[in-house]
Amino acid sequence: MARHYYAAGRLGVLRKRWLLLALLATVAISMLILLLMNSPFESCDRACQVKRKAKVRPVVVSPGGGGLSMNPLAFMKSKLVLLVSHEMSLSGGPLLLMELAYMLRGVGAKVCWITVQVSSESDDVVDNLEHKLLSRGVQIFSAKDQAAVGIALKADIVVLNTAVSGKWLDTLKTNVPHILPKVLWWIHEMRGHYFKLEYVKYLPMVAGAMIDSHVTAAYWRNRTQDRLKIIMPQTYVVHLGNSKDLMEVAESGVARRVLREHVRELLGVRQEDLLFGIINSVSRGKGQDLFLQAFHQSMLLMRKKKIQLPSIHAVIVGSDLSAQTKFESELRNLTRSKQIQNRVHFINKTLAVAPYLSAIDVLVQNSQARGECFGRITIEAMAFHLPVLGTAAGGTTEIVANGSTGLLHPVGKMGVIPLAKNMIKLATHVEQRLTMGRRGYERVKEMFLEVHMAQRISTVFSDVLGKSKSH
Secondary structure (H helix, E strand, C coil), X not given: CCCCCCCCCCHHHHHHHHHHHHHHHHHHHHHHHHHCCCCCCCCXXXXXXXXXXXXXXXXXXXXHHCCCCXXXXXXXCCCEEEEEECCCCCCHHHHHHHHHHHHHHHCCCEEEEEECCCCCCCCHHHHHHHHHHHHCCCEEEECCXXXXXXXXXXXXXXXXXXXXXXXXXXXXXXXXXXXXXXXXXXXXXCCHHHCCHHHHCCHHHCCEEEECCHHHHHHHHHHXXXXXXXXXXXXXXXXXXXXXXXXXXXXXXXXXHHHHHHHHHHHCCCCCCEEEEEECCCCHHHCHHHHHHHHHHHHHHHHHCCCCCCCEEEEEEEECCCCCCHHHHHHHHHHHHCCCCCCEEEEECCCCCHHHHHHCCEEEECCCCCCCCCCHHHHHHHHCCXXXXXXXXXXXXXXXXXCCCEEEECCCHHHHHHHHHHHHHHHHCHHHHHHHHHHHHHHHHHHCEHXXXXXXXXXXXXXXXXXXXXX
16 A cells, blocks of 8 residues: 655665555556446444443543554454454445454454355355455354354354344354353444344343444434333444555555546546545435435536536445446436536445545535444545535534534435535635645544554453453
């Protein structure tokens, strides 16, 4: 990956870094061509403990993430950790669990992986993701294999990822009481249909729950008590952090410029044009339809006010070009009916978000209803010095400092015009746009790096290990 380097240093060091950067440019060009030819493989605080009565105890995190003499997860060396994922896909939950696997492997932990829902048909995406895990030394087992039960019994910590994974506990039968004291339940969902007793009946008995934002933790605490009449276990709020790999690209001006030029060339967008981007799996809950309506309204308002600007464009990253869902067809029909099809670009879902974050000028995070549990793409965009236009809901409100690192708007149809006006504001006030982007980057460096996330998780793991040993 690209590295951010400084003018000082020996000539030999600089030459090595320039060669590495040249390699990045070559790889980036090849990668982008593959990405835009619909490759299915490439697509993406404080830590606090929330006790049952909603008391919050902050966990200290080193400012800026620097100065650490050792990895905060180093105590996990040689520990056995079982990670249980409800599925293997390009969605946020499994990808986040994979990142945790890499962090644990990086300190010498023994990591095993189980996927609960497995299709009988071959899937190239699944094969690719499993290959990534195996290449990092993660062992993969079938959820139906008896060996999985043995690993769960031997494990120091068992991490259940998402509420749906709770059904896997039923397969353990008489072994369930022996495993619950070392289970950490990592919850990312914000939708009401996950609040089913069949999913979460064991929730009060596990060692702890880890949730990505305070607003989601409060929602789960209230909803489980009111709807299901069960009490949440000790709950830890752990804001996420950007990976080192992503930060290396984000902090390399040359890498960003190379990626920006080539993505825009492939999209047919000029370098001086303004590009708004939304990077989420295409679905109604992510609000791509309302984003396109706001984009159209912004063009109408600028025309009415006779605002002279370079051309504005929109890119939607997260399509599934092979599925062609009803909602995706609606989006394309919307661009044609509004006659903006030449200004809107659709890109297949991808793990590689850095090229598109380099290419756009503003990120729109338009998740609807209760919003995102956290919204990882938001802090990734801020790392690339991008202002964020987000819905005033969910974890976005804990990431975006409204008026400082971005602008928030209401969810639903009532948010269309405010979003359109915010788009115009950032389009016409270049200095404000750049200032917001710079402040967003500073906020990431202060709160949302991988080392911050590791420190938060280390506190949680330390507590869970202590509880499991006491049983």
